[in-house]
Amino acid sequence: MTDDGSTxxxxxxxxxxxxxxxxxxxxxxxxxxxxxxxxxxxxxxIAVIITVLYQPVVDRTLHLGASSYLVxxxxxxxxxxxxxxxxxxxxxxxxxxxLPVRRITLYMLGGVSEIEREAPTxxxxxxxAFSGPLLSLVLAGLGFVAYLFVDPLTIAGVxxxxxxxxxxxxxxxxxxxxxxxxxxxxxxxxxxxxTRRPGAGTVVAAWGGRLLAAAVVLLPVVYAWSLGLTPSxxxxxxxxxxxxxxxxxxxxxxxxxxxxxxxxxLRARSLARAAVxxxxxxxxAEADRRMGDAGARAVVIADSAGTPVSIVSDTAARAVPxxxxxxxPVTSVAxxxxxxxxxxxxxxxxxxxxxxxxxxxxxxxxxxxxxSVLGVLRTADVNDAFAGV
Numbered sequence: 001m002t003d004d005g006s007t008x009x010x011x012x013x014x015x016x017x018x019x020x021x022x023x024x025x026x027x028x029x030x031x032x033x034x035x036x037x038x039x040x041x042x043x044x045x046i047a048v049i050i051t052v053l054y055q056p057v058v059d060r061t062l063h064l065g066a067s068s069y070l071v072x073x074x075x076x077x078x079x080x081x082x083x084x085x086x087x088x089x090x091x092x093x094x095x096x097x098x099l100p101v102r103r104i105t106l107y108m109l110g111g112v113s114e115i116e117r118e119a120p121t122x123x124x125x126x127x128x129a130f131s132g133p134l135l136s137l138v139l140a141g142l143g144f145v146a147y148l149f150v151d152p153l154t155i156a157g158v159x160x161x162x163x164x165x166x167x168x169x170x171x172x173x174x175x176x177x178x179x180x181x182x183x184x185x186x187x188x189x190x191x192x193x194x195t196r197r198p199g200a201g202t203v204v205a206a207w208g209g210r211l212l213a214a215a216v217v218l219l220p221v222v223y224a225w226s227l228g229l230t231p232s233x234x235x236x237x238x239x240x241x242x243x244x245x246x247x248x249x250x251x252x253x254x255x256x257x258x259x260x261x262x263x264x265x266l267r268a269r270s271l272a273r274a275a276v277x278x279x280x281x282x283x284x285a286e287a288d289r290r291m292g293d294a295g296a297r298a299v300v301i302a303d304s305a306g307t308p309v310s311i312v313s314d315t316a317a318r319a320v321p322x323x324x325x326x327x328x329p330v331t332s333v334a335x336x337x338x339x340x341x342x343x344x345x346x347x348x349x350x351x352x353x354x355x356x357x358x359x360x361x362x363x364x365x366x367x368x369x370x371x372s373v374l375g376v377l378r379t380a381d382v383n384d385a386f387a388g389v
Contacts, residue, residue: 025105035091035101037084042108050076054162061158071155078159079166080106082139086170087111089131090182097124109245110170117350118260122192122201129185136171140164178209180249202257209250217243259386266385267348272366272375273297277308284317284333285325298376300365301334310334311363311376337365345374356382 026040051072058075059068084106090113091101102114113132119125143164150157175183184205191201220235275298276290287299299312316333340359343366347355356364356379364377 025103026107032088033092033095035088035095036103038103038105039080040105040107043080043106046108047073047076047080050079058158061153062155071158075159075162078163080111082136082163082167082170083111085139086132086136086174087113089135090128091115093128093131094119097128099128109242118198122189122198125192125198126186126189129182129189133171133174133182136167136174140167140171143167176212177205178207178212178246178250179205179253180209180246181212184209184250184253199257199261202253202260206250206253206257209246209253213243213247213250215243216246262386263353264349266352266382268343268352268366268377269345269348269374271381271385272345272377273381275300275311275373275375277302277306277373278330279304280309280329280331282330283326284320284328284330287312287330288317288325296375298363298378299330299334300373300376301330308337308365308373310336311365313362314378335361335363341365342367343377344369353382 026038026043029037029039031037051069054072054075055068058064058071062068062071064071084104087104087106091104094101094113094115097119099119100116102116104111104113115128119128141164143160147157147160147164150160152158152161174181175186177187178184179188179202187208188198188201188205191204192198195201217239220239221231224231224235274294274296276287276294276296277300278287278290280301280303282290282301291297291299298314299317300308301310301312303309310331312330312334317330320328320333338359338361341361341364343352343355343364345366345368360379362379364379366374366377368374
């Protein structure tokens with residue numbers, strides 16, 4: 001029902017858009033431990049479904065009439081509060097290990113903790129993944145004990161029974177051995193520990209997730225047929241929905257594994273486009289000519305002291321009509337080079353991606369250790385390095 005998702009580092013442009021204040025995933029409910037909690041509109045759909053399905057159970061037990069809908073809705077809210085606590089366990093443990101957490105989002109099928117980097121060791125991967133189901137099972141145990149001391153034919157008795165049972169289901173379900181469930185991450189940690197290859201762990205756990213997805217889809221049908229019954233349409237649809245969620249999550253994990261294999265090969269020096277440096281009063285046409293003569297693919301503008309101050313935007317330059325290019329200065333189609341947009345040529349792998357994420361712009365000036373200009377690194381070129389994954 002939940003998914004602890006480390007954000008893959010393969011799409012810095014999209015990550016920077018989010019960091020720069022892109023569209024929020026839902027309604028911000030609060031920031032416990034400094035972690036933003038969002039609830040998507042899809043949660044309302046599942047809340048209504050839970051309320052409608054659970055209301056007859058409440059009414060048969062408590063005979064509350066129309067008020068039983070309020071009790072059923074209260075159960076839906078408390079159920080997702082349990083999911084939130086489950087996700088907070090993931091996020092708090094991740095932050096204890098120094099991993100940044102972007103947010104927690106509650107949606108139709110549960111919740112997701114968006115952890116921005118994967119754990120550096122299999123041991124930490126294990127504890128981040130296991131913390132959620134562990135807390136859910138602890139809550140189930142506490143709820144069971146509390147249920148022993150309440151009248152089962154009261155509102156409190158009904159809600160406590162449902163909550164300890166729900167936490168038990170959430171905890172056990174998340175321990176199933178396939179990504180994107182927490183049990184899949186435990187499998188990944190184990191294979192990673194044995195092989196010393198996190199990618200191998202991801203592949204094994206993701207295929208486990210695909211097998212699990214197929215089982216979830218088939219289970220309602222097989223179970224009903226084993227009893228000689230016609231499968232419930234609701235159970236079949238729910239199985240297909242849940243199985244699809246697991247299948248897509250497993251597929252995303254496989255893609256992320258392939259992407260992570262490419263990350264060590266990312267080098268600012270090899271990705272940078274060769275650039276020519278021109279004065280600020282140079283025209284677009286003249287800058288094009290110099291770029292062509294030098295066999296370069298980017299233009300950097302320098303001030304009178306020779307210090308790079310801006311980078312010409314390809315898109316803006318191409319938009320200048322041909323007949324005006326000799327008269328339009330390159331400064332009108334350039335972006336200023338800010339402090340964070342200067343990247344050392346020797347950066348590579350995760351360090352390079354971290355540098356790009358920390359200062360989101362379209363182009364970066366790549367410089368040698370002595371400060372001289374090597375070239376221009378465009379975000380689009382970094383994204384292209386992951387094309388086809």
